[in-house]
Amino acid sequence: MAVLLPPRAPEPIGFPRLTWRHGLFFVVAAVLIASMATAQTPPAQPPASAAEALSTAPATPFSVIIKWSPLLLKGFAFNIVISIAAMTLGTVTGVILGLGQISVNPIVRKVSWFLTQFFRNSPWLVLLFFAMFMIPFQFNIFGVIMPFPDWVKAIIGFALPVMANVSELLRGAIRSIPNGQWEAATSLGFTRTQTIWQIVLPQCVKRMLPPWMNLYSLITMATVLASVVGVTEMLTLTAQVHAAEGGRPELFAPLYGFAGFCFFLYCYPIGKLTQRLERRFNVKT
Structure with missing residues (x-):
């Protein structure tokens, strides 16, 4: 006689735990960065006296990072603000554009x-440059001149690819809903709008959430491109710190390695959480 097994409890969603492999990776990365910095250090000239040696001794890369870390972390926080704002704006406009792709109006659908x-x-x-140079730097509204800062243009520039990708994610998620859902809603007297908002879209959330989080991780790492158009974020501040320390070549790898390490610590847990959500929300159609 067949025995019905109890349903398996869903995998808990939480912050990914770090294992010894992650610690080993961090140690190896730190050793590689330190070795690169040592290899780029020019040979030291023998000091004429002990006093001259104390006065001319350059700061170590570690001490430079500790010294400038508050400023660099402030720039990294600005990268996070840009990514969140771009993701929010792109998601809202992407949902509208995605719904337009399934519109019954052929003109709206094709556009x-x-x-x-x-x-x-x-x-x-290219989209970032498009937003930076095509949007005016100020607007004249009823005689009042309102400046339009570069970081807002950067948000719009990053929101454009987010909008397009969210639109395609939504279209694919809606198409993956079985036709029986639409037929059942029609038989119950739901209009097309009611079917989309009350039946279809709630089911699309599980399908869209993992790739949406992966897209956010990509946008976060891409925010360093804002340094190319003059936005003062972490990469721009890293270059300024390197110049303020005399442009010493041995500081290049540690400073930019610190910037990359910050992005890794932020984006890696997002990637692990995305994998857990993919397993938890594995929808079988």
Whole structure:
């Protein structure tokens, strides 16, 4: 006689635990950065006296990072602000554009499809330059001049590829809903709008959440491109710190390694959480 097994409890969603492999990776990365810094250090000239040696001794890379870490972390926080704002703006507009792709109006459907494919297949740096130089730096509203800062333009530039990718994610998620859902809603007297908002879209959340989080991780790492257009974020501040320390070549690897390490510590848990959500929300159609 067949025995019904109890349903397996869902895997808890929480902050990914760090194992000894992660610690080993951090140690290896630190050793590599330190060895690169040592290899780039120029040979020291023998000091004429002990007093001269004390006065001319350069600061170690570790002490430089500790000294400038508050400023660099402030720049990293600005990268996070840009990524969150771009993801929010891109998600809202992407949902609208995605709904346009399944519209019954052929003109709306074709225009939405074209915008999605155009911004989805354009280089992010090109879109960033497009937003920086095509949007005016100030607006005259009823005689009042309102400046439009560069970091807001950067948010719009990063929101464009987010919008296109979210639009395609939503279209694919809606198409993955079985036709029986639509037929059942129609038989119950739901309109098309009611079916989309009350039945289809709630089921699309599970399908869209893991790739949406992966897209956010990519946008966060891409925010360093804002340094190319003059936005003062972590990479820009890293270059300024390197110049303030005399442009010493042995500081190049530690400073930029510290910047990369900050992004890794922020994005790696997002990637692990995305994998857990993929397993938890594994939808079988």
